[in-house]
Amino acid sequence: SHIQLCIHFSSKEESLGQGSFTRIFKGCKTDIRDGEKHVTEVLLKELDVVHKNCWESFFEAASLMSQISHKHLLLVYGVSVHGVKNIMVQEFVKYGALDLYLKRGRSVSVSWKLDVAKQLASALNFLEEKNIVHGNICAKNLLLAREGDPSQGSFPFIKLSDPGISVVMLVILDRIPWVAPEVLEAPDNMTLECDKWSFGATVWEIFNNGNAPLRGCDLEQKQQFYENFQQLPPSQWTELADLISQCMDYQAAFRPSCRSIIRQLNSLITSDKNRKMLCTFIHE
Numbered sequence: 022s023h024i025q026l027c028i029h030f031s032s033k034e035e036s037l038g039q040g041s042f043t044r045i046f047k048g049c050k051t052d053i054r055d056g057e058k059h060v061t062e063v064l065l066k067e068l069d070v071v072h073k074n075c076w077e078s079f080f081e082a083a084s085l086m087s088q089i090s091h092k093h094l095l096l097v098y099g100v101s102v103h104g105v106k107n108i109m110v111q112e113f114v115k116y117g118a119l120d121l122y123l124k125r126g127r128s129v130s131v132s133w134k135l136d137v138a139k140q141l142a143s144a145l146n147f148l149e150e151k152n153i154v155h156g157n158i159c160a161k162n163l164l165l166a167r168e169g170d171p172s173q174g175s176f177p178f179i180k181l182s183d184p185g186i187s188v189v190m191l192v193i194l195d196r197i198p199w200v201a202p203e204v205l206e207a208p209d210n211m212t213l214e215c216d217k218w219s220f221g222a223t224v225w226e227i228f229n230n231g232n233a234p235l236r237g238c239d240l241e242q243k244q245q246f247y248e249n250f251q252q253l254p255p256s257q258w259t260e261l262a263d264l265i266s267q268c269m270d271y272q273a274a275f276r277p278s279c280r281s282i283i284r285q286l287n288s289l290i291t292s293d294k295n296r297k298m299l300c301t302f303i304h305e
């Protein structure tokens with residue numbers, strides 16, 4: 022259909038938050054399809070003018086996401102270059118970034134968290150099959166489309182956002198511990214295994230109320246973390262801690278395949294169900 026973008030920028034103060042180099046606004050796009058007018062809510066990611074030199078990786082991120090479609094990948098409608106402004110137009114995802122959602126103290130169950138982790142693993146599996154490296158997997162880039170309410174039997178639904186400015190542009194140290202150690206050595210040899218490392222750090226975030234790992238550590242301590250081959254503080258749940266440390270193996274080749282990650286998540290989901298059943302049984 023012929024999409025005519027008539028964007029109503031929300032006023033600046035309503036900008037929905039800051040990415041690292043971008044500002045995000047809520048807008049709407051109007052499609053005229055068979056004479057019918059359809060208005061869709063969109064999210065506008067405006068690349069700060071000062072970071073003009075990042076615009077090609079900004080376009081790269083947008084074109085990556087617009088080339089492929091998958092239920093757990095964010096839909097990117099396109100990019101518009103309004104004079105000096107580069108703006109990526111993407112579907113508006115109702116509840117926004119997962120890290121902020123979890124930090125807002127929403128108490129979510131273990132099965133909710135495992136379900137989100139499994140959805141991310143299936144998005145990664147899809148990207149792996151297409152041999153596409155995302156490069157910026159983290160809870161901030163997971164968007165919550167549906168809250169889910171297990172009491173109603175409905176589950177959360179997440180969308181993996183665009184990688185944003187490529188990691189090469191970002192202060193890579195700032196990406197510790199999401200960025201795989203080998204990337205620090207050579208930023209452009211980002212491989213599929215790097216996404217597995219980031220997956221481990223993201224699952225750790227999901228099970229730690231959206232708090233960033235190594236929160237409060239300075240750059241020196243972050244570099245030490247890699248130099249001393251350290252691991253994130255392990256969860257009490259041994260099988261979960263094992264999965265996270267397998268993904269965050271300093272030997273990229275030893276990191277599990279997506280299929281193995283999904284298999285291990287399934288067994289975590291099963292043992293969580295059994296635990297709950299046992300508890301109800303004991304309480305009765």
Ligand SMILES: N#Cc1ccc(Nc2nc(N)cc(-n3ccc(CO)n3)n2)cc1
Pocket residue numbers: 037038039040045064095111112113114115116117118161162164182185
């Ligand atoms: N309060 C609130 C609220 C804020 C945002 C949304 N929706 C949304 N839709 C997207 N497509 C992308 C994003 N992002 C948020 C951070 C980033 C940086 O990556 N993206 N947020 C919904 C509610």
